[in-house]
Amino acid sequence: MNAKTTPLLSLTPLEKTPAQGVNLWVYHSLRRALMCGQIEPGLPLTIRGLAELMHVSPMPVREALHRLTCEGAVEVRDNRRVMVPQMTAARFKELYELRIVLETHAAESALPYCRPEHITELERLDALIDLAYQHSDTGEGSLANQEFHRYLYQRNPFQVAVPLIESIWLQLGPFVRFAKSKLTQHYRIDRHKEALQALRQQNAFALRRAIEADIRDGLASIQAVEGIHEHFKEQALSA
Amino acid sequence: MNAKTTPLLSLTPLEKTPAQGVNLWVYHSLRRALMCGQIEPGLPLTIRGLAELMHVSPMPVREALHRLTCEGAVEVRDNRRVMVPQMTAARFKELYELRIVLETHAAESALPYCRPEHITELERLDALIDLAYQHSDTGEGSLANQEFHRYLYQRNPFQVAVPLIESIWLQLGPFVRFAKSKLTQHYRIDRHKEALQALRQQNAFALRRAIEADIRDGLASIQAVEGIHEHFKEQALSA
DNA sequence: TCGATATAATTGTGATCACAAATTTTCTAA
DNA sequence: TTAGAAAATTTGTGATCACAATTATATCGA
Incomplete structure (x- = not known):
């Protein structure tokens, strides 16, 4: 295996559950690793390398990588190499x-x-989010935060936006995780409380405002990280 | 091959280009067929069946189907059968x-x-859109319409929304195509002209209004189709 | 004829192989 | 020592196979 992929040694696969099938297990493990910033952006991921690391055949890895590609979490380069893209300032802002x-x-x-x-x-x-942050576990905090949002949006039984939102989270995941690892303290206005209040009052305007403020607060905390801007890849305009 | 998939006989694969690779060719062919309503919703698609029809091995078909699943164009049922979902009124509205x-x-x-x-x-x-509609070619008209929108949105070199928008188009594609096949005439206010004017004037508000009106006009034309509502699947709430 | 059971066939997933393309390593000449 | 070419290795894609799961068909009994 190419030494350039050794950062993957930090990959912690989820527990294998037989009901799930290898395919889903590999996908969820990679997705989790990616979201937790365990995969170095810019380094090529190889199917056989990951398969060896996870003790599976290449097929499920291949399919998992293709799915993650589809979801925007990884990108395929001209030479067919798959990797987590490096974040640019403009893309970060758009996302x-x-x-x-x-x-x-x-x-x-x-x-x-x-x-x-x-x-x-x-x-x-x-x-659960509060608990995670009390333990200074920003990884768990982020996942719990996503679970909060996901649960809320899926109260609409005809909701079609969640896969799209998940894709955005996935694309933001690695960089956000990196940025949050630089935070020395986590002081946050609990916009979720505001959202809950808006829900109780069935106030759509207030709910939108709480969700927006929640997201903007998160963005501001990342932008407040000293030197964070230097970690964006130099941006190139599309050809 | 299961006779239940014979509707696929209307599948017209795109021209094969060697530069593209079988994988992409299969994907684009299926995507096109799907968008053009050539695949009957609710009927199971089999990997081997499609592979035989398209004279390829099952692997590229398998990957294309998985990609289309990821994009929301087809869904996988509990019994692992892949099919174009039947549209429900509520989902149509959400989309x-x-x-x-x-x-x-x-x-x-x-x-x-x-x-x-x-x-x-x-x-x-x-x-090109006008030309297609003059020829009463609603299929070409739809594709040309999408190309107009796609080109516009991609003027932003950091645009991240287009894959998400394409996914929505894909999900709407079959039903919209079916509905438009019932239209006896196509009279439309050219909201694109309004959008172009807004672009010339660099008027963001007017641009948003034109795009929204364009989409709502399209929706209204579909809703005006006599009996269209009877073609929605009876909706079931999520378990 | 109908329902239940058994058998046969089909299906998607995971494993493995072959091959062209891409990358890395080795060798050679200046 | 460096650059370029050749050779070796790795890589993703497409092909094919095996197997468990699912579906379709045949058989049997009431």
Whole structure:
């Protein structure tokens, strides 16, 4: 195996569950590793290398990589090499703007379907976020945060936006994780509380504002990281 | 091959180009067939069946189907059968709303990058749409319409919304094509002209309004089709 | 004839192989 | 020592196979 992929030694596969099948297990493990910033952007991922690392045949890895490609999490270069793209400032900005557009829409579309028991569950999920941050576990905090948002948006049984939102999260994941590892403290206004209040009041405007503010707060905390801008790849205009 | 898949006999693969590779050719052929309503919703697609029909081995078909699954164009059922989902009224509505949300945003984000030569090209693309409709070729008209929108949004070199928008188009494609086949005449306000004017004036508000009106006009024309509502699948709430 | 069971066939997934393309390593000449 | 060419190795894609799961067909009994 090419030494350039040794950063993958930090890859921690999820527990194997037989019901899931190798295919899904590989996908979820890679997805998790990617979201947690365990895969170095710019380094080529090889099918056989990952298969060896995860003790599976190349087929499920191949399919998982293709799926992650489809979701925007990894990109295929001209030489057919697959890798996590390096983040550029402009793309980062576009992804965050799109996140706001999509998530405020998804939240509002879910509003009519939110029942008191849903709000109770959201409160529980929000408490899990607080717990993670109390333990200074930003990885768990991020995943719990996503679970909160995902649960909310999926209260709409006809919701079609979630796969799109997940794709944006995936694309932002590595860089956000890196940035958050530089944070020395996590002080946050709990916009989720504001969202919950808006849900109780069935106030669409307030809900959109809370979700947007939540996302912008997250963006601001990343931008406040000293020297973060130097970690963006020099951006090149499309050919 | 299972007789239930015989509707695929209407599948017209694109011309094979060696530079493209079998994989991409199969994908683009299936994508095109799907978008043009050549694949009956609800009927199972089999890998080997399609491979035989397209004179390729099952591998490229398998990967193309998985990619189309990822893009929301087809869905995998519990029994692992892949098929084009039947459209429900609620999902149709959500997809159109999301289309408006995404495309108005994408257009606005492209606005600062639009040059006179881009507007000239958009005029040319708009003329192609008119030409298609003059020939009563709604299939070509739809594809040309998409090309107009795609070109516009991609004027922003950092645009990240287009794969998401394409996914929505893909999901809407079969039903829209079916609905348009029932239209006896195509009278449309040319919202593209309004969009072009907004671009010339660098007027973001007017641009958003034109794109939104364009999409809503398209929606209205479909809803005006007599009996169209009876072609939606009975909707079931998520378990 | 109908329903249940058994058998046969089909299907998607994972494994493995072959090959062209891409990359790395080795060799040679200046 | 360096640059270029040749050779060796690796890589992704497409082909094919095996197997468990699913579906279709045949058989049997009431």
